Amino acid sequence: MNSSAFKVGKVFGADQATDTIYEETVQPLLPYVWEGNIGTLFAYGQTGSGKTFTVSGIERLIAKSLFNESLAGERKVHVCIFELAGNSALDLLNSRAPFMILEDSFGSTQLVGIQERHVQSTTELLDIVENANSFRQTASTEKNDGSSRSHAICRIRIENPAPEAVEDGILYLIDLAGSEVARDILNHTTDRMKETREINISLSILKDCIRGMADFDTATAAGRPLKKPYIPFRQSMLTKVLKHLFDPDGNRGCRTSVLACVNPSFLDTGATKNTLRYAEMLQSTQLTQKAAAYNPAVPSTWSNKDLRTYIRMKSGNPSIYPLDLAPHETGTQLLRLPEDEFVQRCLKSDEVTKEQASAFYSKLWKLHIDSRRVVR
Numbered sequence: 001m002n003s004s005a006f007k008v009g010k011v012f013g014a015d016q017a018t019d020t021i022y023e024e025t026v027q028p029l030l031p032y033v034w035e036g037n038i039g040t041l042f043a044y045g046q047t048g049s050g051k052t053f054t055v056s057g058i059e060r061l062i063a064k065s066l067f068n069e070s071l072a073g074e075r076k077v078h079v080c081i082f083e084l085a086g087n088s089a090l091d092l093l094n095s096r097a098p099f100m101i102l103e104d105s106f107g108s109t110q111l112v113g114i115q116e117r118h119v120q121s122t123t124e125l126l127d128i129v130e131n132a133n134s135f136r137q138t139a140s141t142e143k144n145d146g147s148s149r150s151h152a153i154c155r156i157r158i159e160n161p162a163p164e165a166v167e168d169g170i171l172y173l174i175d176l177a178g179s180e181v182a183r184d185i186l187n188h189t190t191d192r193m194k195e196t197r198e199i200n201i202s203l204s205i206l207k208d209c210i211r212g213m214a215d216f217d218t219a220t221a222a223g224r225p226l227k228k229p230y231i232p233f234r235q236s237m238l239t240k241v242l243k244h245l246f247d248p249d250g251n252r253g254c255r256t257s258v259l260a261c262v263n264p265s266f267l268d269t270g271a272t273k274n275t276l277r278y279a280e281m282l283q284s285t286q287l288t289q290k291a292a293a294y295n296p297a298v299p300s301t302w303s304n305k306d307l308r309t310y311i312r313m314k315s316g317n318p319s320i321y322p323l324d325l326a327p328h329e330t331g332t333q334l335l336r337l338p339e340d341e342f343v344q345r346c347l348k349s350d351e352v353t354k355e356q357a358s359a360f361y362s363k364l365w366k367l368h369i370d371s372r373r374v375v376r
């Protein structure tokens, strides 16, 4: 017999409960997300290896943790749940209505047309998750009678109502569709073959992104960073949603836990080795981004202090009072303000005219758009 060794963060055996997996992999993400960062959990592995079982269990445990007293500070919790099947993005909280996945001018992924629910208790969140799961597309495969034939994503957005809060925290819980090997798809119909092909394409783009990040990290660690890695995250809807992990120009703090699920059977050895190979690659990559450093030409990197300095220096004569225009906002938050409100705030400063305020709004936006061109 040949044996193979893989280095991963932690190993959980068949006798371990989902609670243990949750405590060691996902619970540590919660305080991080609570403070305005992005946490991601994704489960991958071949069909029938326990992804849906584990992620559903974790969703239930999160519903309990989010509303207990251990996380300090007032927050609002918003949830949306959707699936990515083939080339469609479908809203599981709105009877599988289609919606679009787009990128805004700040480089953030936006789910346009999806329904997001404000939840205030564990029971409410549990009901929503259960309701969404009942809409999920499943079918029987050789390995799993209730196999998920789509990627299911639960996005929990944590809004901090405090005025000085920076960004909303986001937790993504992702149950990927299972990969199937050739032996298991011999009896599939044409439609099922097409579906399997689409699943395999999106999983393969995910792997390309992981490999791209791993190569970049290895080169950087060895002191010879690649110029700018090409990571094909815009090639599938799944990796567009996971853009925060793969975009080399990303500027949000994020941490990720990955569950690599395997079947302990002799016939599945090939698929298991493949899953573990990527788990090992992910272990060294860690998919952790740091917030972008301050750049005077990129308004989305400005703190409130940087923004106030810019307003003081560049708002013209008479100058706009920084405290009137941006009492606590960052560069990104000020840019997201509707133009009317921006102008109204400027008009609080002595002798500032509407024309001057509008011109300053345009100047800031021009700088932002130019900075996006440089970033790309």
Ligand SMILES: Nc1ncnc2c1ncn2[C@@H]1O[C@H](COP(=O)(O)OP(=O)(O)OP(=O)(O)O)[C@@H](O)[C@H]1O
Pocket (backbone or CB within 6 Å): 045, 046, 047, 048, 049, 050, 051, 052, 053, 054, 141, 144, 146, 147, 148, 149, 176, 177, 178, 179, 261
């Ligand atoms: N830890 C576990 N304990 C008990 N039963 C489990 C466990 N993990 C999975 N199962 C059972 O194994 C079967 C397959 O699991 P599951 O549907 O979670 O696999 P999957 O990886 O999501 O598959 P697919 O990719 O086909 O959707 C289910 O009947 C599930 O209840």
